Amino acid sequence: MSRVAIVGAGYYGFKPQTIDLSFQDLMFESSSRAYASIDPRKDIDAFVDCQEDMWEGIAIADEFAPEPIGGALRPTFTVAGDGLQGIAHAYMMIKSGYFDVVAVESHGKPSEIKTLQDIYRFALDPQYIRPLEPGNPLFYAGLDAVAYIKRNNVKREHLAMVAVKNKNNGLRNERASFSTKITLDEVLDSRFSIYPMSKYEIAPFSDASITFVLSSEENVRKFTDTPVWIDGIGFSTETGSGATQWHEFGRMKSMREASKMAYRVAGLDGNVDKYVDFAEVEDRFSFMEPLTVEEVMLAKEGEAHKMLEKGDFCFNGYKPINPSGGSLSMGVQLEATGLARLLEAYLQLINKAGMHQLKGVSKALVATWRGVPTYSSVVALLSA
Amino acid sequence: MNHSMKEVPGIGLKSSEMYSLIGLLEDRPKARYDFSAGPTVSKFLLGLKEGKILGKKCPRCGRIFVPPRSYCEWCHVATSEWVEVPQTGIIHTAVVSYISAKRQRLEKPEVVGIVRLDVPGYKDKEYEFAGLFHRICIDPKLVVTGEAIGMRVKVRWKPKEERKASILDIECFEPIG
Amino acid sequence: MRPNIFMKDRVAIVGAGITKFMRRSLETPRELAWEAATQALDSAGLTLKDIDCVVTGSAPDTFDGVHFKGEYIADGSGGISKPITRVYVGGGTGVFIPDAGFWHVASGLCKKVLVLGEEKMSPAHPHPQYVFKYIWDPILERPLEPNLIWIFAMEMRRYMTKCGAQKEDIALVSVKNKRNALDHPSALIPANITVEDVLNSELLVWPVNLLDISPVTDGAVALVMTSEDVARKLTDTPVWVDGIGFTLENQHWYNRELSFPRYLNYAARMAYKMAGIERPWKEIDVAEPYDPFDYKELHHIEGLMLARPCEAWKLVKEGYFNRDGELPTSPSGGLLGVGNPIAAAGVMKVAELYWQLRYEAGKRQVKKAVHKAVANAWGDLMQAGTVIVLSN
Numbered sequence: 001m002s003r004v005a006i007v008g009a010g011y012y013g014f015k016p017q018t019i020d021l022s023f024q025d026l027m028f029e030s031s032s033r034a035y036a037s038i039d040p041r042k043d044i045d046a047f048v049d050c051q052e053d054m055w056e057g058i059a060i061a062d063e064f065a066p067e068p069i070g071g072a073l074r075p076t077f078t079v080a081g082d083g084l085q086g087i088a089h090a091y092m093m094i095k096s097g098y099f100d101v102v103a104v105e106s107h108g109k110p111s112e113i114k115t116l117q118d119i120y121r122f123a124l125d126p127q128y129i130r131p132l133e134p135g136n137p138l139f140y141a142g143l144d145a146v147a148y149i150k151r152n153n154v155k156r157e158h159l160a161m162v163a164v165k166n167k168n169n170g171l172r173n174e175r176a177s178f179s180t181k182i183t184l185d186e187v188l189d190s191r192f193s194i195y196p197m198s199k200y201e202i203a204p205f206s207d208a209s210i211t212f213v214l215s216s217e218e219n220v221r222k223f224t225d226t227p228v229w230i231d232g233i234g235f236s237t238e239t240g241s242g243a244t245q246w247h248e249f250g251r252m253k254s255m256r257e258a259s260k261m262a263y264r265v266a267g268l269d270g271n272v273d274k275y276v277d278f279a280e281v282e283d284r285f286s287f288m289e290p291l292t293v294e295e296v297m298l299a300k301e302g303e304a305h306k307m308l309e310k311g312d313f314c315f316n317g318y319k320p321i322n323p324s325g326g327s328l329s330m331g332v333q334l335e336a337t338g339l340a341r342l343l344e345a346y347l348q349l350i351n352k353a354g355m356h357q358l359k360g361v362s363k364a365l366v367a368t369w370r371g372v373p374t375y376s377s378v379v380a381l382l383s384a
Numbered sequence: 385m386n387h388s389m390k391e392v393p394g395i396g397l398k399s400s401e402m403y404s405l406i407g408l409l410e411d412r413p414k415a416r417y418d419f420s421a422g423p424t425v426s427k428f429l430l431g432l433k434e435g436k437i438l439g440k441k442c443p444r445c446g447r448i449f450v451p452p453r454s455y456c457e458w459c460h461v462a463t464s465e466w467v468e469v470p471q472t473g474i475i476h477t478a479v480v481s482y483i484s485a486k487r488q489r490l491e492k493p494e495v496v497g498i499v500r501l502d503v504p505g506y507k508d509k510e511y512e513f514a515g516l517f518h519r520i521c522i523d524p525k526l527v528v529t530g531e532a533i534g535m536r537v538k539v540r541w542k543p544k545e546e547r548k549a550s551i552l553d554i555e556c557f558e559p560i561g
Numbered sequence: 562m563r564p565n566i567f568m569k570d571r572v573a574i575v576g577a578g579i580t581k582f583m584r585r586s587l588e589t590p591r592e593l594a595w596e597a598a599t600q601a602l603d604s605a606g607l608t609l610k611d612i613d614c615v616v617t618g619s620a621p622d623t624f625d626g627v628h629f630k631g632e633y634i635a636d637g638s639g640g641i642s643k644p645i646t647r648v649y650v651g652g653g654t655g656v657f658i659p660d661a662g663f664w665h666v667a668s669g670l671c672k673k674v675l676v677l678g679e680e681k682m683s684p685a686h687p688h689p690q691y692v693f694k695y696i697w698d699p700i701l702e703r704p705l706e707p708n709l710i711w712i713f714a715m716e717m718r719r720y721m722t723k724c725g726a727q728k729e730d731i732a733l734v735s736v737k738n739k740r741n742a743l744d745h746p747s748a749l750i751p752a753n754i755t756v757e758d759v760l761n762s763e764l765l766v767w768p769v770n771l772l773d774i775s776p777v778t779d780g781a782v783a784l785v786m787t788s789e790d791v792a793r794k795l796t797d798t799p800v801w802v803d804g805i806g807f808t809l810e811n812q813h814w815y816n817r818e819l820s821f822p823r824y825l826n827y828a829a830r831m832a833y834k835m836a837g838i839e840r841p842w843k844e845i846d847v848a849e850p851y852d853p854f855d856y857k858e859l860h861h862i863e864g865l866m867l868a869r870p871c872e873a874w875k876l877v878k879e880g881y882f883n884r885d886g887e888l889p890t891s892p893s894g895g896l897l898g899v900g901n902p903i904a905a906a907g908v909m910k911v912a913e914l915y916w917q918l919r920y921e922a923g924k925r926q927v928k929k930a931v932h933k934a935v936a937n938a939w940g941d942l943m944q945a946g947t948v949i950v951l952s953n
Contacts, residue, residue, distance in 0.1 A: 022422030057417035059695040070460035076809035096667035123628040240636035394581025479714035480767040517815035
């Protein structure tokens with residue numbers, strides 16, 4: 001069966017605020033850039049948008065999806081989930097043989113949500129959790145972080161190291177609005193926001209729209225000389241957000257399942273570590289980075305924080321993790337967060353990452369989680 | 385399974401039963417948003433404040449969009465030129481509403497509809513046209529008889545000092561003459 | 562989109578399950594999903610362990626009063642530790658979920674897929690209408706305080722003007738569907754009514770009266786879709802998915818003609834092309850056009866090319882679309898009779914065709930022999946058309 005490649009990508013935003021543009025203007029700007037060598041009205045068979053109503057402030061927000069991305073009166077639909085889930089749909093559509101070229105857009109405009117905490121609260125189970133009135137709905141991340149560090153004997157310093165690495169990596173990335181030259185002591189001296197993490201270890205929010213164009217193998221050369229192949233993709237949900245008591249705290253089983261599926265699709269049986277040159281992974285909370293690295297089997301269980309300490313995950317290390325600065329530097333763009341990770345991996349693989357370009361990389365892993373209070377993850381394997 | 389079976393799962397409740405359920409919780413989202421209008425719709429709204437209806441033209445297909453958009457949805461290119469369009473048109477469709485947005489009975493029914501504006505470039509029977517959705521100040525009876533459809537109308541503006549760059553700066557569309 | 566000559570495996574539907582459609586259900590959204598999913602699995606002779614992937618659908622989050630609704634119902638939908646996503650095209654979601662299920666199987670990534678639509682509209686109060694307040698463009702439409710029924714009434718008025726139909730002609734659809742629903746075990750408002758009953762019911766937005774509209778409903782419906790080799794092992798009578806189609810119009814509904822559903826016509830052509838159907842008005846034996854309003858069934862019959870534009874209302878009068886007619890439509894009783902739990906309602910339509918094509922619909926079974934069937938759903942601001950073509 002035909003392989004699937006990314007043949008174009010575009011983005012706009014990655015700023016804490018974009019008051020000059022409406023969310024639809026953002027979508028148009030990002031899709032126009034993705035379609036630089038593509039006519040969306042002729043070349044694209046279907047359009048996928050990824051968004052969630054309460055982030056948009058519009059019920060049935062998918063009404064507003066088609067026009068700005070060129071999908072009006074064309075096959076267009078919405079995945080109420082992370083942008084990488086949209087990529088998974090596009091991948092399956094092309095693999096089915098019925099579609100050749102599919103565009104995927106996702107955006108987040110958190111700067112326009114005035115009551116972000118309350119929107120998060122509304123994602124909690126109405127019967128069991130909301131009556132407990134958790135002051136900060138992100139408390140789930142704290143529970144997972146504590147369970148993770150206990151289980152693996154990880155120290156507070158290790159979590160701080162993730163922040164130091166990623167905040168500094170971001171200094172070379174023009175999309176990393178929250179990068180900063182920070183030292184380990186500065187992180188350790190700051191107060192906890194959600195124990196055991198300080199404000200430096202929790203990604204802030206930023207606005208962005210990101211668009212990708214995927215194509216079947218037969219059509220790739222029409223659009224680009226530098227395709228990036230999607231060798232494998234997997235997605236999984238551990239449990240519903242109404243049943244978080246069933247989640248195994250301190251692990252991210254959905255990430256493990258998603259990576260197994262991605263490896264199976266890619267035809268890899270073990271030794272993933274050798275296959276992948278670098279990875280862009282989930283880090284909206286600092287503990288998620290080493291945990292994700294273990295769950296996708298790039299490190300043995302209980303080893304990720306040791307490798308981090310050795311410098312293996314640094315920009316020039318053995319296995320660079322989040323050379324872009326990750327979400328800690330670039331922010332969380334709501335449902336577009338997964339596409340932000342994919343964007344950074346894609347730009348590295350086509351040698352267009354700019355000042356933070358890694359040398360000689362041809363294979364990457366992308367892993368994202370949908371954020372609190374969900375236990376849904378997506379993992380993709382890419383090659384140039 | 386044969387679907388001629390009588391029993392399917394599900395326990396239906398009367399309103400009184402539902403509201404007396406043990407453990408029933410009331411909750412409401414405290415969801416508040418600031419919606420940016422973006423450069424194009426902002427300018428359109430400022431135009432309304434001045435008593436003008438502004439459209440924007442697609443450089444590729446030449447369509448003039450009212451309400452204006454930053455981009456042409458049919459060509460996927462940025463729209464370019466601003467055009468002030470006539471404030472007259474015909475009623476494309478209209479209805480009489482007896483209920484409010486929250487489904488309460490209205491004391492006085494209101495007529496709302498779509499007005500196809502006299503914007504150049506669109507043919508008479510074309511599927512797409514430039515137009516607005518708004519209140520229409522006519523007798524509800526005309527909607528029922530069908531006389532309203534196709535009727536020529538023009539914008540009735542709010543007094544200048546009451547306009548605040550909103551779609552509500554237009555009070556309604558009213559018959560010409 | 563292209564016809565795929567390389568495709569070896571067909572995609573089949575091998576099971577279906579449905580809950581009662583209720584104005585207010587005691588079950589939570591997760592429990593409704595679980596009940597439908599369990600039944601669908603039972604009917605296919607499978608257990609949750611056998612399922613590779615799950616696709617769910619549900620319309621606005623605000624009805625259930627939960628953000629991330631897909632995640633919320635994931636466990637009830639059987640999505641635990643499985644690849645699960647929630648797809649969404651407003652009211653068109655119901656028929657779109659099996660469309661998405663189709664490529665889960667056709668891609669080879671999943672062999673057995675659980676497809677689930679759930680909706681619990683009753684938690685929203687004082688009335689679910691209130692939720693529809695938030696579907697409008699926040700800047701150009703919401704200040705006018707529109708009611709959802711407005712736009713559909715406008716479309717109905719336009720259809721009446723263009724096609725010369727009267728309210729009493731259109732009311733016949735409501736009469737037919739509510740009568741058909743008398744035989745559906747899940748039905749919420751089945752009834753033997755007359756055209757006069759429709760015309761005399763509460764006037765909401767002229768030309769729409771209360772009985773022209775489907776009711777607020779809670780419910781869930783599930784299907785099991787598999788690859789051909791799996792289907793052959795499970796049943797002697799699988800139902801095949803021959804074609805899928807979907808289209809989303811522009812959001813500016815007040816810049817469009819409205820009397821003909823172009824969005825659906827495009828989607829239908831896509832699905833028919835894939836299914837190799839050239840003359841749907843002759844080749845389709847039974848249809849479930851989406852009927853949240855009575856005029857909408859007529860509109861959709863025309864969009865699906867089962868009748869010429871402006872002709873459907875005349876054919877209704879002749880009984881052409883009755884269960885014993887030439888081309889039965891909404892033999893289930895449709896949304897007007899069975900109920901309208903938004904996303905679940907569309908899946909209900911596909912489930913009905915599944916039962917019809919297996920001759921399992923009991924008293925609802927249409928009189929003629931059936932080979933090919935089509936269902937559609939519609940949503941957003943009169944924008945979304947989703948279509949599925951099935952055969953036995």
